[in-house]
Amino acid sequence: GVTCVVNPALGKEKAYEIEPARKAKNVVVVGGGPAGMQAAIVAAKRGHNVTLLEKEARLGGQLNISALPPFKGDIFPWIDYLVSQIEEAGVKVELNTDATTEIITGRKPDAVVIATGGTPAMLDIPGIDKSNVVTAQDVLSGKVKVGQSVVIIGGGMVGCETGHYLAEQGNTVTITEILKRMANDMFYMARRRLMDGLRSKKVTLLTSATCEEIKEGSIHITTADGKKEAIPADTIIIAIGYKANDRLYKDLEGKVSEIYCIGNSSEPRRILEATSEGYQTGLAL
Numbered sequence: 001g002v003t004c005v006v007n008p009a010l011g012k013e014k015a016y017e018i019e020p021a022r023k024a025k026n027v028v029v030v031g032g033g034p035a036g037m038q039a040a041i042v043a044a045k046r047g048h049n050v051t052l053l054e055k056e057a058r059l060g061g062q063l064n065i066s067a068l069p070p071f072k073g074d075i076f077p078w079i080d081y082l083v084s085q086i087e088e089a090g091v092k093v094e095l096n097t098d099a100t101t102e103i104i105t106g107r108k109p110d111a112v113v114i115a116t117g118g119t120p121a122m123l124d125i126p127g128i129d130k131s132n133v134v135t136a137q138d139v140l141s142g143k144v145k146v147g148q149s150v151v152i153i154g155g156g157m158v159g160c161e162t163g164h165y166l167a168e169q170g171n172t173v174t175i176t177e178i179l180k181r182m183a184n185d186m187f188y189m190a191r192r193r194l195m196d197g198l199r200s201k202k203v204t205l206l207t208s209a210t211c212e213e214i215k216e217g218s219i220h221i222t223t224a225d226g227k228k229e230a231i232p233a234d235t236i237i238i239a240i241g242y243k244a245n246d247r248l249y250k251d252l253e254g255k256v257s258e259i260y261c262i263g264n265s266s267e268p269r270r271i272l273e274a275t276s277e278g279y280q281t282g283l284a285l
Contacts, residue, residue, distance in 0.1 A: 005272050006078055008038065008279040016279065021046040025110035025258075027285055028053065029091075030099045030248065033061020034271055035263030035278035036115030037082045042282025043113075044089035051092045051107070053099040059083050061117055062264075065140045066271070069161035070168060070197060071190075101251045111258035111285050114249040115278065118242030118264030123153065127214030128238075136162040136239035147234020148172060151219050153211050155182040159239035160194055167201035174204040174231055176211060176221055185270075242268040260284070 002011040009016035025048045029040045032054030044050040058064070060079040067075035086093060097103070104112060120135040122128060136158050138144045150166055152159045155177025163173045175182065175198075182198075182205055183191045198205065208224035218230045242264055249261040260281050263274040 003272060003276075005275055006081070008276040016283065018042060018045050018283070021048055021285070024048055025285060026108070027051070027111045027113065028099075028104055028107055028109040029113040029115060030104065031061065031115035031117060031263070031265065032056070032059035032093070032095075033115060033117050033263060033274070034063055034082070035265075035274040035281075036061070036113065037086055038275045038278030039113045039115060039260075039262060039281040039285075040091045041082070041085045041089050042279050043285045044086075044091045046282065046285070048111075048285055049092075050089075051094065052086065053097045053103075054093065054095050055098040057095055059086065059093065059095075062137075063271070065137060068140050069165040071193060072161070099248065101248065101255065104248075104252060105255055109256060112252060112256045112260070113281055113285075114246070114252070114259065114261045114265050115263045116245050116248060116265045118268050119245045120238065121241045121243045122238055123211065123240060125211060125213055130214055130216070130236075132216075132234065133214060133236045133238065136237050139237055140165065146171065146237070149232055149234045150174070150237060151176065151231050151233040151235075152237045152239055153219075154239035154241070155179070155205065155207065156239065156241065157183055157186045157194075158241070159237075160186075160198060162237060162239055163203050164194060164197050164201065167198070167203050173201075174206065174233070176206045176209040176219075176231075178208070178210055180208050182207060244268065258285075 004010040027048045027050045029036050029052045040050050040052045134144045149172045152175045155175045160183045163175045167173045210222045213220045262277045
């Protein structure tokens with residue numbers, strides 16, 4: 001089969017054909033990431049009156065962060081494309097709006113789509129609450145500054161891309177991964193390019209490594225051969241994935257007649273699945 005992040009209908013043109021809705025609905029979409037924008041675009045093209053609520057000052061959600069690591073700059077034109085599609089479809093956008101149950105129900109929507117994204121997952125180990133422990137999301141977004149020596153806990157795509165991003169800025173980077181393979185969640189060719197980039201930047205890659213404790217100025221791990229080791233670090237970055245952010249969806253259940261929870265709000269997943277689910281939700285409304 002063939003798939004496309006930008007065009008979820010690729011290879012499914014007949015099944016994903018956008019047809020006019022039998023009855024126009026007032027639809028509220030919460031979250032301006034790829035899943036929410038895709039749902040809003042398709043719903044509006046079908047004739048629904050769609051309002052998109054986004055808590056940040058711009059649309060894009062995690063795409064704005066995903067576009068920052070090396071090799072990911074092509075995401076920025078995609079964000080611009082989605083925004084232009086939102087405007088062309090006639091979606092009403094309200095930025096800087098932290099949607100609550102009261103705000104949503106007060107609009108008396110016929111249908112609600114929750115696409116508020118996920119929240120970074122955290123480890124439960126001693127020292128995790130220290131001030132030098134931050135998330136990859138906050139590092140890439142520029143909300144926090146890191147020290148010269150950095151240890152990243154989590155060697156999936158996010159952890160490895162964050163490591164490459166910091167290494168290109170001159171930081172000394174170590175990435176620890178509990179599995180036997182780094183970036184195990186990436187497509188082959190993209191992973192190969194990223195691994196080559198990490199090695200060229202002299203990033204230390206530790207697989208089958210378990211993080212045991214964070215102390216002031218270091219992190220303590222158990223290596224693949226069972227040895228205990230302390231790694232000096234000015235900053236510890238957590239990049240072990242995301243967890244669903246479905247609180248608003250649960251609060252709204254039973255209060256609106258038609259509701260959907262999509263993207264990372266429902267279950268952490270890749271952008272490909274999020275955009276496809278957003279498209280399908282727009283067709284289902």
